[in-house]
Amino acid sequence: MDNFIEGSWLHSIGMAHHQATLAAAMKAAKENQINIAMFVFFIVLAVRQFISRTAAAKKAGANQQYLEAPGFPEIEPLEKSSWQEQEPLKLRFFKPKYFLTMDFDESAIQNLNPSELILMDKTYADRIGYRKRIMKESPGIAIGVNDDKRIGPAVRELYTYLLGTYLPKMYPDMFKLHYASFETGSQFMMENVVTKAVYPTATSERSDTRILLRTLGAVIDEDFLFLLPEEESEDPKYILEAYVCICPSGWSPPEKLGKRLATIHEPVPGYKDKLEGSMDRYFKGLEVGKYVKRSNWSITQHAELFLPDVNTNHGKEDDVVEELESIDPEKIFLRCERQTLHRLPKSGAVVFAFKTYLDSLKDVKEEGLGDELADAIDGLKTGNVPSINIYKRGPVWGTAAKKYLRS
Numbered sequence: 001m002d003n004f005i006e007g008s009w010l011h012s013i014g015m016a017h018h019q020a021t022l023a024a025a026m027k028a029a030k031e032n033q034i035n036i037a038m039f040v041f042f043i044v045l046a047v048r049q050f051i052s053r054t055a056a057a058k059k060a061g062a063n064q065q066y067l068e069a070p071g072f073p074e075i076e077p078l079e080k081s082s083w084q085e086q087e088p089l090k091l092r093f094f095k096p097k098y099f100l101t102m103d104f105d106e107s108a109i110q111n112l113n114p115s116e117l118i119l120m121d122k123t124y125a126d127r128i129g130y131r132k133r134i135m136k137e138s139p140g141i142a143i144g145v146n147d148d149k150r151i152g153p154a155v156r157e158l159y160t161y162l163l164g165t166y167l168p169k170m171y172p173d174m175f176k177l178h179y180a181s182f183e184t185g186s187q188f189m190m191e192n193v194v195t196k197a198v199y200p201t202a203t204s205e206r207s208d209t210r211i212l213l214r215t216l217g218a219v220i221d222e223d224f225l226f227l228l229p230e231e232e233s234e235d236p237k238y239i240l241e242a243y244v245c246i247c248p249s250g251w252s253p254p255e256k257l258g259k260r261l262a263t264i265h266e267p268v269p270g271y272k273d274k275l276e277g278s279m280d281r282y283f284k285g286l287e288v289g290k291y292v293k294r295s296n297w298s299i300t301q302h303a304e305l306f307l308p309d310v311n312t313n314h315g316k317e318d319d320v321v322e323e324l325e326s327i328d329p330e331k332i333f334l335r336c337e338r339q340t341l342h343r344l345p346k347s348g349a350v351v352f353a354f355k356t357y358l359d360s361l362k363d364v365k366e367e368g369l370g371d372e373l374a375d376a377i378d379g380l381k382t383g384n385v386p387s388i389n390i391y392k393r394g395p396v397w398g399t400a401a402k403k404y405l406r407s
Contacts, residue, residue: 066169066177067188067201069161071345073289075115077170083194086121088357091295091336092369094376098383100274102282112291112340118162118220119338119355120171125194127221131246134306135217141308143213144243146258151241154226154349156203159212162220163190164201177201192219209242217244225352227261227283238283238350240264247305247356249298249335250313267314270385283350291342298392299377299401300335305356315393324400329362332401334373361401370405377402 101108135142145151167175168190176191178198188201199215216224225243229236237260245253256264261279265271286292300313307313313335315321339354364373377398380389389395 064177065172066166067160067164069165071288072161072165073114073291075117075166075169077172078115083120083124083171083174084122088121088123089119089338089355090359090367091297091338091357092364092367092372093295093297094369094372095379096375096382097379098376098385098388100270100383100385100388102275102278109292109294112293112342114289114291114342115170117291117340117342117353118166118170118222120174120221124174124221128195128218130305131221132218134246135214135244138306138308139214141248141252141254142217142244142246142306143210144245144254144257145209145213146239146241148209148242150228150231151226151349152205152207152209154228154344154347154351155209155212155242156207157344157347157349158224158226158351159216160201160203162216163199164188167219213242213244217246222353222355223247227350227352228348229284230260236284237261237280241349247354248308249300249337249356250307250310252308252310255310267310267316267391269387269391274385286341286343286350288343288345288348291340293338293340295336295338297334297336297376299361299394299397300333300358301331301397303331303333303358305358313393315390315395317387317390319390321395323395324397327361327397327400327404329365329404330360332361332397333358334361334364361404365405370407374402374405377405 163175164177168177174193176193178189178191179186180189189198190201191198195218197218199219203212213224223243223245225245226241227238228241229238239258239260240256241258243253243257251267261283262272262276265275265279298313300307302312336357336359337354338357339352341350341352343350361373364370377394380386380392380394380398389398
């Protein structure tokens with residue numbers, strides 16, 4: 001009997017253990033089913049999100065190489081060439097007499113193909129490094145904003161056009177667009193292939209105008225000045241509202257901020273009599289879609305591009321002059337600016353931009369243009385504004401430079 005009871009008890013225990021094991025196995029199987037179901041659910045959700053984002057990206061144009069820019073003129077990519085093989089532009093518009101004028105000719109104003117607004121060459125990487133250094137060391141001089149509320153929309157407009165449309169379309173080997181997703185949303189980013197930096201192409205009213213200007217200065221080897229007409233004026237004049245300027249030559253950008261064109265050019269001999277009226281009319285009448293360019297030249301004793309000191313490169317009638325007896329042709333430079341002008345389609349702001357080039361007098365002479373430049377130096381004193389010779393400091397370097405160039 002005892003054996004029977006013991007056997008029954010043991011049998012009961014075995015059955016209970018078996019049932020418990022079976023229940024645990026069933027519970028584990030059920031949990032596995034739930035885990036598998038959840039895994040499948042998240043996989044399906046991820047796939048749906050991927051499909052949705054891909055569709056949204058395609059709708060947004062993620063497969064495009066550049067963004068559409070309504071209001072801006074159509075541009076055609078230049079002939080394919082590597083920026084690393086492109087020589088810097090040579091501006092050599094020397095004339096035997098200097099005339100301060102707005103006439104359309106090779107040394108004054110010319111129509112500009114919008115596709116040629118920005119030019120790239122093999123100096124790009126070094127020059128961008130230089131620009132970044134200047135903006136870091138002298139941010140209060142290199143970047144300026146007068147009335148942020150007025151000019152902010154114009155800076156944002158040019159910024160998005162250049163980073164989202166112009167650069168990736170004209171120079172796809174240097175700038176590429178990427179469609180990126182963030183917690184705050186998705187947008188196009190512009191990659192600078194040369195510097196490895198990435199920047200957003202989109203802006204908003206909360207975008208810091210100074211940061212946008214700094215980005216333009218760090219991406220493009222070009223200085224940009226934004227001008228708008230005065231408010232509440234019967235005869236509004238254009239004033240400088242914002243800029244990023246790394247290559248001023250003998251003028252201080254902060255001192256020009258918020259000033260009229262006439263005040264900005266006050267030190268230039270002959271401006272008031274020869275150019276002020278026509279310049280104001282030209283800015284007022286400049287149509288959207290019309291791009292123009294001009295160039296100028298001067299001689300400088302400085303290899304530095306950043307020269308905001310007002311006493312550098314420019315002279316005045318009462319200056320005490322110490323004439324150079326001779327020059328080192330590798331340390332005296334021809335400094336030229338390629339200047340462009342156009343109006344933005346939405347904000348209506350006028351954008352004045354320029355790129356600065358430096359070539360030693362030795363380079364100019366080796367090009368076979370020594371006599372032409374020497375004649376042009378003589379011509380500073382024989383044109384319609386003879387005092388321009390003093391303004392350009394001709395009495396300092398003129399005789400020695402001409403002697404070398406004609407030797």
